[in-house]
Amino acid sequence: MKAVARLREVGIIPIIRASSADTVVPVAEALLQAGLPVVEITLTVPNAIDAISAAAKRFSGKILVGAGTVSDAEMCKRAAQAGAEFIVTPCLVPAVIEAAQRAGVAVLPGALTPGEVFEAHRLGGDMVKVFPVQSVGGAAYLRALRGPFPDIPLVPTGGVTLENLAELFEAGAAAVGVGTELIPKDALARRDYGAIGALAKQFVEAVRRARS
Numbered sequence: 367m368k369a370v371a372r373l374r375e376v377g378i379i380p381i382i383r384a385s386s387a388d389t390v391v392p393v394a395e396a397l398l399q400a401g402l403p404v405v406e407i408t409l410t411v412p413n414a415i416d417a418i419s420a421a422a423k424r425f426s427g428k429i430l431v432g433a434g435t436v437s438d439a440e441m442c443k444r445a446a447q448a449g450a451e452f453i454v455t456p457c458l459v460p461a462v463i464e465a466a467q468r469a470g471v472a473v474l475p476g477a478l479t480p481g482e483v484f485e486a487h488r489l490g491g492d493m494v495k496v497f498p499v500q501s502v503g504g505a506a507y508l509r510a511l512r513g514p515f516p517d518i519p520l521v522p523t524g525g526v527t528l529e530n531l532a533e534l535f536e537a538g539a540a541a542v543g544v545g546t547e548l549i550p551k552d553a554l555a556r557r558d559y560g561a562i563g564a565l566a567k568q569f570v571e572a573v574r575r576a577r578s
Contacts, residue, residue, distance in 0.1 A: 369451045369472040370492045370519075372430050373404065373541050377573040379454075379521065380566070381406045381434055381545040384554055387417040393549060394421050396559040398429055400566035406454055406543070408434040409441055415448045422449025432472075439465035446471045454495055454543070458482045463489045474521060478502065483511060483518060493519040493540055500525025505533040512538040528568055532576040544569065 373379060380397050382390055382405055394405045407418050414433070422431045432452035433445035439461040442453050446469035453466040454474045466473035467490055475486035476495045486494045499508060499522035508522050522534050523543030534542055548569055553561045 367472075367492075369430055369432075373452065373472075373493065373521075374519070376402065376404050376430075377535075377541045377577070378402060378548075378569055379404055379406050379432070379523075379541060379543045380548050381408060381523070381543055382411065382549055383408050383545060384411050384549075387411055387413040387420075389554055389557060390417040391420055391424055392557070392559050393554070393562055394425060394429055394431075396563035397566050398425065400563045401570040402566050403428060404430045404432070406432040406434040406452075407450075409437075409445070410435050415441075415444050418445055418450050419448040422451075436462050438462065442466055443469060452492075456497070458486050460489055463491060476523075480511060480514065483515060483520070487515070487518045493521050495521045495523050495543060497522075497543070498524030499534075500530070504530055505537040508534060508539060509537040528572050531569070531572045535573070535576040542573075 382393055430451055433450040434454040435456050436442050436453050442462045442465040452472040455462050455476045457476045463473050463475055472492045474493045474495045475491040476497045477483045477486040483494050519540035521541050521543055522539050526542045526544045527547045549562055
């Protein structure tokens with residue numbers, strides 16, 4: 367529950383999809399310095415479990431480290447053992463929800479349709495990632511989901527930008543997941559962590575404004 371409270375408090379889950387594991391810790395450091403003490407490291411990163419372990423050890427107590435794109439129970443178990451405090455799935459994977467619960471870590475199942483959102487929550491999802499939200503209407507779609515599901519914490523992900531972030535919070539987002547819009551591929555390729563930090567500061571300020 368501490369992890370869920372932290373995710374709600376910060377409001378942004380930065381998603382690191384890097385082509386090299388050695389960029390993960392410097393990106394996390396840049397995010398932390400910018401005021402974002404959360405990272406989701408996707409399992410599409412080469413040697414992702416090692417990267418999760420390195421980040422968890424380096425930033426213990428400072429950054430909430432999560433594992434993303436987790437699609438099977440064994441990888442969920444390994445990620446939790448490496449230090450991941452929350453697990454995110456790309457779609458509804460009941461086995462991963464169960465594995466995360468066994469491991470004692472928070473889980474954010476991916477869902478899109480109303481039926482999937484309901485099932486993700488019913489099976490024990492602590493928050494439900496709505497993905498890909500912009501492709502199906504963005505804030506309007508999120509607002510529609512909030513009608514029948516006012517008590518399910520929704521985390522819109524996919525196409526979240528500085529421009530549409532405020533309307534997603536107005537539509538009822540508990541937090542947002544942000545990938546390349548916050549951690550651009552070209553900045554990663556250049557290892558321009560300063561640029562990533564500068565963008566992160568803009569996102570932090572945008573959330574502050576949206577919530578005020």
